[in-house]
Amino acid sequence: MCVNQVIRARTGRTGRTDRTWPEPRALLELIKPITWFPPVWAFLCGTVSSGADPLAHWPMVLLGLALAGPVVCGMSQAANDWCDRHVDAVNEPGRPIPSGRVPAPWGLAVALAMTVLALALGRLLGPWGFGATLLAVLAAWAYSAEPLRLKRSGLWGPGLVGLCYEGLPWITGAAILSAGAPRPEVLALAALYALGAHGIMTLNDFKALEGDRAFGVNSLPVTLGPARAAKLACWVMALPQLAVIALMMLWDRPWHAAALVALLAAQAAAMRVLLRDPKARAPWYNGTGVLFYVTGMMIAAFALRGLG
Template identity: 65%
Template structure:
């Protein structure tokens, strides 16, 4: 007598050999492009130069800051983080198999070359900044240096790439030369503050980071101490910006940045009550006030240059 199986075997699914539709865009994480694009725009504004007739250059710079250099850093990070993501975010394109084989690495390399080609069209200062930023993106994620293994170095590299370099690049594009020293100072200060913003992103992956040897600041310091440190690092450079704007004869802009900082202080108190649970919430609220302060400072320099 033949016994029929109770459950019909599932058909075999052929493994993907090319990226699934939509997986490429997910790999490049468009949501992360806003910060460098905003910083680039702040650089353009702070330069004091008019953009009439220069829209193609400005748009190319925004493209370079977000969909090219920032997207490259995301692809590089996802490739070298694929084992960590298999624990923290198994639905990501690479660990889930929607970007199969070594396609992730190939995409990262192609986006790097494309970014350099566009940067070269925008002049030597922009090309130099792009080379520096892309270099940081690779050593942040790739062995043997893999800066992200230590939150002190990794967050500093990210802050510089997300805020300082795009700001510098935006000003350099407009001036076709080394930007004014005040612009460089503001770019550096907001890069330092972004170190704290980068720490906010590490709270969600503490378990996977511990298991894979990633020494993020929440892992090293614990959630409470890391949260207090992040708040301090975000606030202190903004205080320095307020002092600098006041010294440069921009009291109203200084007062507005101070008010935005005070608003962040109120939100920080709520964040510190539950760092692990509210890190993403603060990233979406306090960070908005932070970037509005960036634009305010850029407008102050534009006004003083007029």
């Protein structure tokens, strides 16, 4: 069955619409507020890890939160939905663009306008804040858009998302409160948690197996199969956290290390449930095991406050 036939079979339509103006609620759905939490949380971890008082710099903190969540993350979601409109017609035909509630040109216009807004706001955060914003914007388009479309790679795609969701916001939060380059310890933790997020993003790919196969998106669940991909994702999530625990001991933070060990043990228990049926359990794990992961991020951030 060809791609167009797959789309028509799943949606009962060709994906074309005569609508000129988008539905307001669908525009909000396009930028997916539920996805803003990871970068906002990572940004807060960065502000905490800097050692500075966030309340003393609250205007910059609020600007950074808006940039990390609604603007940059929202832009990346709109760009991804526009670039993935044919894939979504198979995987999730109810999404704003394939359903026709947001005409495709509007989806592109929103993504481009928010790209410009992100860069403009990023300039207000100083050289490090702007640099991180620029990298996040470039990564978002490289992930979704041709000719790069790095989401076709099960290695580079989740890695880029992990970097943009956890690493760059953390670095940005630390940089704007440090008024300069973050400390090496901060960069180390941001990099480790961004690496671990690769596994989280791999689990997120399980929901798109059918459409990814039809459109040649070589996610790890497609190339390795659900069972092997889930095992690899678990190791990718766990090993960076073990490295963080080792760093906590090296930096004389035994109580923080103990808390991280307990959170990793809880994740290991959830991983056992996940591996029984990875395709069915991946959404469950993203709602439970990931909570322990992000809690560990904040604990590690507090451990850094006294190291400056």
